[in-house]
Amino acid sequence: MYINVLAEIPDRLDEESFQDLLRSGPVRIERIVSHGHTSPPSFWYDQDDAEWVLLLKGAAVLEFEDAPEPFRLAPGDHVNIPAHRRHRVAWTTPDEPTVWLAVFYGGDPGGEPPSA
Amino acid sequence: MYINVLAEIPDRLDEESFQDLLRSGPVRIERIVSHGHTSPPSFWYDQDDAEWVLLLKGAAVLEFEDAPEPFRLAPGDHVNIPAHRRHRVAWTTPDEPTVWLAVFYGGDPGGEPPSA
Numbered sequence: 761m762y763i764n765v766l767a768e769i770p771d772r773l774d775e776e777s778f779q780d781l782l783r784s785g786p787v788r789i790e791r792i793v794s795h796g797h798t799s800p801p802s803f804w805y806d807q808d809d810a811e812w813v814l815l816l817k818g819a820a821v822l823e824f825e826d827a828p829e830p831f832r833l834a835p836g837d838h839v840n841i842p843a844h845r846r847h848r849v850a851w852t853t854p855d856e857p858t859v860w861l862a863v864f865y866g867g868d869p870g871g872e873p874p875s876a
Numbered sequence: 877m878y879i880n881v882l883a884e885i886p887d888r889l890d891e892e893s894f895q896d897l898l899r900s901g902p903v904r905i906e907r908i909v910s911h912g913h914t915s916p917p918s919f920w921y922d923q924d925d926a927e928w929v930l931l932l933k934g935a936a937v938l939e940f941e942d943a944p945e946p947f948r949l950a951p952g953d954h955v956n957i958p959a960h961r962r963h964r965v966a967w968t969t970p971d972e973p974t975v976w977l978a979v980f981y982g983g984d985p986g987g988e989p990p991s992a
């Protein structure tokens with residue numbers, strides 16, 4: 761189902777909302793809508809794919825296990841998260857929906873590249 | 877150089893502005909800022925890579941050589957353009973900058989997939 765990334769935002773959400781916008785080969789593009797949601801305490805995402813994420817609306821704070829300082833995101837801010845860099849969502853604003861665009865792309869292919 | 881995709885928008889542009897936000901393996905993510913710019917008449921983009929494009933701000937019209945109707949984009953609208961699907965930018969609004977996010981990803985690899 762086609763969704764407009766910015767116009768079709770649920771007003772209230774009990775849980776975070778995830779919608780695939782594209783799946784093609786090694787690439788998946790997803791919209792995520794949070795509304796005050798955070799990762800559970802002590803939970804870390806540890807992903808096989810790399811993820812480039814852009815905050816489109818709202819406000820959020822990411823934490824990385826290997827970084828001393830949290831990373832605050834305003835609309836238009838983006839961050840590239842290599843595969844297996846452990847991270848969590850420490851905060852999203854309760855004042856409005858926070859909309860993320862996430863591009864997941866092949867991390868470590870785990871093998872030899874095809875020969876020419 | 878890090879740029880905020882939405883905050884750091886030039887006010888006036890003589891030419892379209894292109895900035896790479898990510899380059900990694902088969903994926904390139906680019907911000908494009910147009911301001912009334914269009915593709916030259918009879919010019920068609922014919923790209924080796926597939927492109928997923930999201931309009932973040934402004935307004936635009938895309939044309940596809942194989943489609944009878946132009947495709948109007950408002951903020952939040954997105955379209956996936958397979959490799960070599962010929963297209964052009966028929967219009968962008970002169971009233972404000974138009975900001976695009978383009979994700980280019982491996983089109984036809986031109987060969988057999990690697991065996992398992």
